[in-house]
Amino acid sequence: MNNLNYTRLLPQETKGLRPKNCNHPWTWIHMHHIMSDLSDMTPQAYRAHHTLMLLTKHWDKVYSQDPVKESTHSVYHYSQFQADSSGSTYEFKICPDCRKEDLRAFSMTYWHREHQIPGLDICPKHQTSLMKFESSCAWLTPNPVDIEGKIPSEALVMANFHPVVRRYQDIALCTLRNSSLVRFNRAQEKLLARAIELGICQERIRHTGHGSYLESHIPQYLYNNLPRAWMAEHFSANFLKDDFYPTEWSPDQYHTELDRLKSAGMAEPIFILLALATLFESTESICSILLEPANNLVLPRP
Numbered sequence: 001m002n003n004l005n006y007t008r009l010l011p012q013e014t015k016g017l018r019p020k021n022c023n024h025p026w027t028w029i030h031m032h033h034i035m036s037d038l039s040d041m042t043p044q045a046y047r048a049h050h051t052l053m054l055l056t057k058h059w060d061k062v063y064s065q066d067p068v069k070e071s072t073h074s075v076y077h078y079s080q081f082q083a084d085s086s087g088s089t090y091e092f093k094i095c096p097d098c099r100k101e102d103l104r105a106f107s108m109t110y111w112h113r114e115h116q117i118p119g120l121d122i123c124p125k126h127q128t129s130l131m132k133f134e135s136s137c138a139w140l141t142p143n144p145v146d147i148e149g150k151i152p153s154e155a156l157v158m159a160n161f162h163p164v165v166r167r168y169q170d171i172a173l174c175t176l177r178n179s180s181l182v183r184f185n186r187a188q189e190k191l192l193a194r195a196i197e198l199g200i201c202q203e204r205i206r207h208t209g210h211g212s213y214l215e216s217h218i219p220q221y222l223y224n225n226l227p228r229a230w231m232a233e234h235f236s237a238n239f240l241k242d243d244f245y246p247t248e249w250s251p252d253q254y255h256t257e258l259d260r261l262k263s264a265g266m267a268e269p270i271f272i273l274l275a276l277a278t279l280f281e282s283t284e285s286i287c288s289i290l291l292e293p294a295n296n297l298v299l300p301r302p
């Protein structure tokens with residue numbers, strides 16, 4: 001299933017397995033429906049538990065009852081914080097310890113969804129560094145039993161233990177594990193209110209005298225509070241220089257997306273998560289904003 005080229009052939013290869021009562025065309029446009037028919041789950045459960053769609057801008061389609069065109073996007077990997085960062089070159093990751101456990105338990109291994117969260121360089125379970133691969137590796141090696149990837153630098157691994165990065169990773173995991181409870185729109189509203197309270201967002205009156213706009217220093221706040229080794233990997237290598245700050249008009253994707261946080265409903269989920277982790281002090285307070293209240297919350301750590 002990691003091989004997207006193969007998924008185009010999937011309907012052909014599985015024609016004989018098509019259930020009699022199936023009410024959708026057996027074409028690759030309906031891939032999530034086909035996958036769910038073959039594995040005895042609903043298309044919604046398949047999207048929620050086996051893809052990263054929840055972290056994409058199509059997050060609100062995960063539970064759609066209709067076939068969604070987003071099903072055919074690359075929902076097994078996620079476009080990173082910055083398309084030309086090193087994090088983006090080596091976006092597929094494996095934990096050697098999880099792989100050993102898979103081999104013992106199943107006699108084969110697979111690419112774990114949770115390891116592919118952008119900005120994650122250590123295994124959430126074992127706390128050890130993840131080996132990194134170019135995306136073609138994942139498509140070519142669905143059972144990645146003996147491939148060796150790039151090991152992250154010690155500085156990058158250390159940066160993953162920084163409280164803000166830790167919090168980001170925890171809430172991203174929490175989001176994936178509680179997909180039906182997620183409400184990114186509300187989270188962005190609460191994020192803005194918090195930014196105003198911290199004085200990093202101000203309402204300004206237009207000099208024409210008509211209406212007002214929000215002046216946001218949220219991006220600068222993140223640059224000041226995230227470890228440079230982490231930003232160097234996931235934003236831009238320029239952050240290795242201590243005095244580097246993107247200019248206000250920087251066209252870089254991460255900067256544009258962080259600036260978008262000031263416009264309600266416009267920001268991408270992973271940028272909302274990263275800003276929440278930076279502006280709030282505890283995972284619990286963020287989870288209470290991000291998720292509907294529920295008794296059965298699955299938290300990242302016991």
Ligand SMILES: [Zn+2]
Binds near residue numbers: 097098099125127
């Ligand atoms: Zn692991």
